[in-house]
Amino acid sequence: LTLRSLGERKIIDLFVSKLEKKPDLVVPFGDDVSAIDIGGGRLAVLKTDMLVGRTDIPPGMSLRQAAFKAIVMNVSDFAAKGVKPLVALISLGVPSTYTEGDLNDLAAGLSEGARKNGIYIIGGDTNEADDLIIACMVFGICKRNELILRSGARPGDILVVSGLFGKTAAGLKILLNKYQCPVSLRRKLIDAVYTPSARLDFGLNLKKLGATAAIDSSDGLAWSLFELSRASNVGFTVTKLPVATEAISFSEITRADLLELVFYGGEEYEIIATMDPEKFRRSKRKLGDKVIEIGFATCKKELIYLERGLKRKIEAKGWEHFKTNETSD
Amino acid sequence: LTLRSLGERKIIDLFVSKLEKKPDLVVPFGDDVSAIDIGGGRLAVLKTDMLVGRTDIPPGMSLRQAAFKAIVMNVSDFAAKGVKPLVALISLGVPSTYTEGDLNDLAAGLSEGARKNGIYIIGGDTNEADDLIIACMVFGICKRNELILRSGARPGDILVVSGLFGKTAAGLKILLNKYQCPVSLRRKLIDAVYTPSARLDFGLNLKKLGATAAIDSSDGLAWSLFELSRASNVGFTVTKLPVATEAISFSEITRADLLELVFYGGEEYEIIATMDPEKFRRSKRKLGDKVIEIGFATCKKELIYLERGLKRKIEAKGWEHFKTNETSD
Numbered sequence: 001l002t003l004r005s006l007g008e009r010k011i012i013d014l015f016v017s018k019l020e021k022k023p024d025l026v027v028p029f030g031d032d033v034s035a036i037d038i039g040g041g042r043l044a045v046l047k048t049d050m051l052v053g054r055t056d057i058p059p060g061m062s063l064r065q066a067a068f069k070a071i072v073m074n075v076s077d078f079a080a081k082g083v084k085p086l087v088a089l090i091s092l093g094v095p096s097t098y099t100e101g102d103l104n105d106l107a108a109g110l111s112e113g114a115r116k117n118g119i120y121i122i123g124g125d126t127n128e129a130d131d132l133i134i135a136c137m138v139f140g141i142c143k144r145n146e147l148i149l150r151s152g153a154r155p156g157d158i159l160v161v162s163g164l165f166g167k168t169a170a171g172l173k174i175l176l177n178k179y180q181c182p183v184s185l186r187r188k189l190i191d192a193v194y195t196p197s198a199r200l201d202f203g204l205n206l207k208k209l210g211a212t213a214a215i216d217s218s219d220g221l222a223w224s225l226f227e228l229s230r231a232s233n234v235g236f237t238v239t240k241l242p243v244a245t246e247a248i249s250f251s252e253i254t255r256a257d258l259l260e261l262v263f264y265g266g267e268e269y270e271i272i273a274t275m276d277p278e279k280f281r282r283s284k285r286k287l288g289d290k291v292i293e294i295g296f297a298t299c300k301k302e303l304i305y306l307e308r309g310l311k312r313k314i315e316a317k318g319w320e321h322f323k324t325n326e327t328s329d
Numbered sequence: 330l331t332l333r334s335l336g337e338r339k340i341i342d343l344f345v346s347k348l349e350k351k352p353d354l355v356v357p358f359g360d361d362v363s364a365i366d367i368g369g370g371r372l373a374v375l376k377t378d379m380l381v382g383r384t385d386i387p388p389g390m391s392l393r394q395a396a397f398k399a400i401v402m403n404v405s406d407f408a409a410k411g412v413k414p415l416v417a418l419i420s421l422g423v424p425s426t427y428t429e430g431d432l433n434d435l436a437a438g439l440s441e442g443a444r445k446n447g448i449y450i451i452g453g454d455t456n457e458a459d460d461l462i463i464a465c466m467v468f469g470i471c472k473r474n475e476l477i478l479r480s481g482a483r484p485g486d487i488l489v490v491s492g493l494f495g496k497t498a499a500g501l502k503i504l505l506n507k508y509q510c511p512v513s514l515r516r517k518l519i520d521a522v523y524t525p526s527a528r529l530d531f532g533l534n535l536k537k538l539g540a541t542a543a544i545d546s547s548d549g550l551a552w553s554l555f556e557l558s559r560a561s562n563v564g565f566t567v568t569k570l571p572v573a574t575e576a577i578s579f580s581e582i583t584r585a586d587l588l589e590l591v592f593y594g595g596e597e598y599e600i601i602a603t604m605d606p607e608k609f610r611r612s613k614r615k616l617g618d619k620v621i622e623i624g625f626a627t628c629k630k631e632l633i634y635l636e637r638g639l640k641r642k643i644e645a646k647g648w649e650h651f652k653t654n655e656t657s658d
Contacts (some may be wrong), residue, residue: 011423011432011455018436022416022449034452036416038470044373046451048466050420052458087351087365091379091420091464094340103340107347120351122375123363126340129381135420135464137377141367 031150031231032077032216043147045083045140049073053132058175058193063102063132065194067109068116070134072198073218075117076269078140079203080216082148085140087122088114093129106134117200146207153213153232153274159295160280162199162271165221166247167192169265170256179254188246192268199271202290206271209286210279217270222263223318224272225303232274235302238295238314259305263314360479360560361406361545372476374412374469378402382461387504387522392431392461394523396438397445399463401527402547404446405598408532409545410478412471416451417443419465422458435463446529475536482542482561482603488624489609491528491600494550495576495587496521498594502585510582517575521597528600531619535600538615539608546599551592552647553601554632561603564631567624567643588634592643 016029026043027035035043051057051070061069071088078085090110094103114121119138127133171193173179174186181189206214213232217224225236243262251258274297284291295306303314345358355372356364364372380386380399390398400417407414419439423432443450448467456462500518502508510518535543542561546553554565572591580587603626613620624635632643 008455014429014432015419015436015439015453015455018433018440019450020440020444022451025451027452029452034416034418036451036468038367038373040369044367044468044470046416046418046466046468048377048418048420048452048464049454050422050456050462050464052422052456052462054459055457087363087375089363089375089377089466091377091466093379093381093462100343103343104347107344110344111347111349115349121348122351122354122365123356123358123377124344125378126337126344127379127381128384129462130383130459133379133381133422133458133462133464135377135379135462135466137375137418137420137464137466139365139373139375139468141373 027147027149032080033083035147037144041144043142043144045078045081045142045147046137047074047077048135048137049077051134057132058172060175060190061194063105064109066132067106067134068113069196070136071110071113071117072196072269074136074138075119075198075200076216076218078138079198079200080214080271082146082203082206082211082214083140083142084204085117085119085138087120087139089137090121090124091135091137092124092126093131093133094126095130095132096128117198148206148211148214150213150215150228150231153228153234153297155234155297155299156277157212157274157297158277158280158293159236159238159297160273160275161242161292161294162202162290163292164242164244165268165270166258166261166265167244168268169261170247170250172265172267173256179256181250181253185246185249189250196267196269198269203271205286206273209283209291210276211273212276214271214273217268217272218266219318220264220266221272222303222314222316225314226316228272228274229301229303233301235298235300236295236304237298238305240294241305242292242294264317266318355473356476356478361409362412364476366473370473372471372473374407374410374471374476375466376403376406377464377466378406380463386461387501389504389519390523392434393438395461396435396463397442398525399465400439400442400446401525401598403465403467404448404527404529405545405547407467407469408527408529409543409600410476411532411535411540411543412469412476413533414446414448414467414469416449417465417467419450419453419463421453421455422460422462423455424459424461425457446527477535477540477543479542479544479557479560482557482563482626484563484626484628485606486541486603486626487606487609487622488565488567488626489602489604490571490621490623491531491619492621493571493573494597494599495590495594496573497597498590499576499579499585501594501596508583508585510579514575514578518579525596525598527598532600534615535602538612538620539605540602541605543600543602546597546601547595548647549593549595550601551632551643551645554643555645557601557603558630558632562630564627564629565624565633566627567634569623570634571621571623593646595647
């Protein structure tokens with residue numbers, strides 16, 4: 001575990017230990033969303049995730065893109081649970097130095113983010129703060145048996161992802177660590193950082209495809225596998241590396257470690273899910289090429305990448321703050 | 330209008346103008362809460378309000394009290410709408426210098442605030458930030474016809490408040506502007522600042538008492554009357570000053586302006602409501618002494634305080650950031 005991961009978990013554990021627990025909690029603390037039973041077999045699903053300027057906005061990202069990202073961060077968690085988000089509220093902290101133009105950019109980004117994901121922003125709150133803070137609060141409704149937790153994976157389930165990994169990690173190496181590469185490749189990689197999107201369509205198909213557990217990959221592929229493993233009490237063997245061709249090119253040109261880019265990057269809003277094998281085989285044509293099979297769940301609680309028959313241990317480490325990465329590389 | 334009020338309204342207008350409006354919005358932007366129809370004649374009620382260390386924590390307030398206040402800020406808005414809050418999620422921004430003890434204090438304050446108001450905290454998010462940020466997100470359910478908006482007051486309605494004003498403004502003058510007064514009085518006044526509470530019991534009785542409109546007084550009595558006036562298109566005449574005896578003592582000792590303390594203070598979480606006169610007369614015994622009649626709504630859209638037969642204009646100005654007040658007094 002990295003210090004940050006340890007730190008975050010410790011903080012969460014500390015808070016959870018102090019709080020009076022709701023007796024009939026339908027989603028455990030620490031899953032991607034929270035929920036409450038509203039009767040009639042339905043759940044109100046709630047999520048809040050905060051974008052903090054200093055740690056969540058990489059160099060060169062516009063305010064419009066940052067606001068869009070703040071929405072994506074939250075919608076991605078809904079997507080990973082198979083739940084359609086309906087409305088959002090935004091709590092804003094804005095530095096006093098911001099101009100009307102800056103506010104316009106923020107508003108445009110929020111508006112775009114909402115429209116693209118089919119949600120309406122119905123309220124919020126503005127404050128003066130030292131740094132840009134965008135706390136989104138998203139609400140949706142689902143049937144009680146439709147919500148996909150992190151905890152349902154069983155040995156033998158198929159491990160799938162919604163997309164290929166590595167572009168964002170490479171883009172961040174360019175932006176934070178001054179890695180060099182040809183202009184056209186550079187543009188694709190930093191675009192992956194600046195314009196993330198949530199896999200909502202993919203997520204809303206998960207249940208039909210036979211998903212038993214799912215998580216979004218915002219803390220990196222390895223860390224998300226670790227969280228799925230912990231919550232479901234299974235291990236995972238990855239047999240096929242879900243790597244973007246641009247990440248391969250970047251790795252060849254810069255000698256950046258390819259596995260590092262794929263497993264230990266972050267800020268990638270893909271979905272990682274486990275599937276009931278039978279149900280999945282029957283229904284996967286529906287999603288066509290979009291669903292990528294990368295391995296399977298195992299009894300033994302360990303994370304393995306089988307690289308040409310060679311077992312490599314996937315470490316349970318996650319994406320760290322930009323600040324940390326800036327100085328550690 | 331103060332600059333800050335103008336600023337906040339401008340910011341809100343700017344954001345609202347950029348957002349795609351939900352077609353069947355049940356609560357207009359700018360009311361104390363937001364809501365969405367969930368069928369069966371019910372509304373999901375949502376609120377988010379952010380506590381920012383620099384502007385919302387007065388000198389000497391502990392982290393435990395600040396966290397408690399963050400919950401109160403949100404619950405107070407539910408109370409003013411007559412809606413019972415059920416669960417909350419917390420997005421935290423915490424400076425990296427905070428110790429485990431600090432985190433324990435925050436957790437204790439959140440836990441206390443939740444328990445005192447009968448809500449459960451069911452999720453959240455932690456981040457590193459430059460300043461303490463506590464963004465609460467609160468959820469509740471009510472029947473569609475039970476939610477009390479700001480816009481329902483009619484001329485002739487009775488104006489009531491849930492408590493007396495002036496203690497918090499006096500307490501803030503002690504804490505921010507070094508006003509002096511005897512120790513026992515000082516303690517009561519700064520306690521009003523450090524340990525605010527939301528008038529939830531009062532709020533949940535509003536509908537039964539005949540409330541036609543309501544708002545919480547966190548931006549000050551005058552500003553809240555102005556907002557009610559604007560939303561309902563009525564004026565108000567205050568015939569009885571709802572002033573706390575401690576505020577009178579403070580004013581006598583320090584020569585601080587009493588009307589200033591009562592009307593233009595802030596950070597007081599009382600409820601201000603208008604009542605259907607007939608319904609109110611019939612049912613007010615239920616609340617006993619707790620409901621304080623202070624005037625009535627008028628056709629003419631102006632805010633008047635009748636002081637011994639003398640008409641005084643109540644200005645539409647609100648509570649300003651601590652920072653502003655520190656230098657302006």
